[in-house]
Amino acid sequence: MKEEVRQQGPRGGEAAVPGSQAHQELEQPHLRSKPSELQLDFEKLDGLLPAVVQDHHTKEVLMVGFMNREAWEKTLRTGLVTFWSRTRQTLWTKGETSGNHLRVVRLWTDCDRDTVLAEVEPKGPTCHTGARSCFYEEIVDA
């Protein structure tokens, strides 16, 4: 298994550190792309991308929304996370009514470029219920 992991890593065996956990053995590549050079794939989901919002400090996943191209560009332009509201069929800058904005700290896309991850500095609670994160309901098999 170790050999397989090493072979699959983009930087090969040099990333392996003896004695560490599997998830620490791999050095994560880090590509940096300018928005103007980046072709995100909005086609796979009828013009939308899932956008995961993560607290930059705590790494807690706060919410997931969808962005169309306009929402994505507004997010880049303003530095505030903006979604496309599927229910209201309109652009929606998180916090525009509550004041609880999500200020972008870092933005990432995935290997397929069909999903984005926004690391943010949240202002107040993210969830409309007042919870810090929308993910407060655990599914337990007990």
Next chain:
Amino acid sequence: MKEEVRQQGPRGGEAAVPGSQAHQELEQPHLRSKPSELQLDFEKLDGLLPAVVQDHHTKEVLMVGFMNREAWEKTLRTGLVTFWSRTRQTLWTKGETSGNHLRVVRLWTDCDRDTVLAEVEPKGPTCHTGARSCFYEEIVDA
């Protein structure tokens, strides 16, 4: 602003800790639900739920996929993250060919119950490129 945050919090002012950051002032509610009692909303996205996969230890977001009801139930049953592959139109247990499974540690759903978050113990790299996480491309405005 502090007052507003307190008023919006489901547990009110008692969650506020003097001197801490805004995102730490709010106590996060924690609901626990059994899968059999939980009605996830598969309708909002034509039978699919976005599923965010997060490393349980590092809190790194590893990937995002989609689950239909069958994939969700297989994930619960096997404890291995299983998606619906939109491109191949088939169930896909992550790691079924590479061996790089994602073993479920904790499962969460959000306030709308239309998204799931899986905290996992990843076996080897998650990304098909060999990267630890699929989110290795940063979007930088420089």
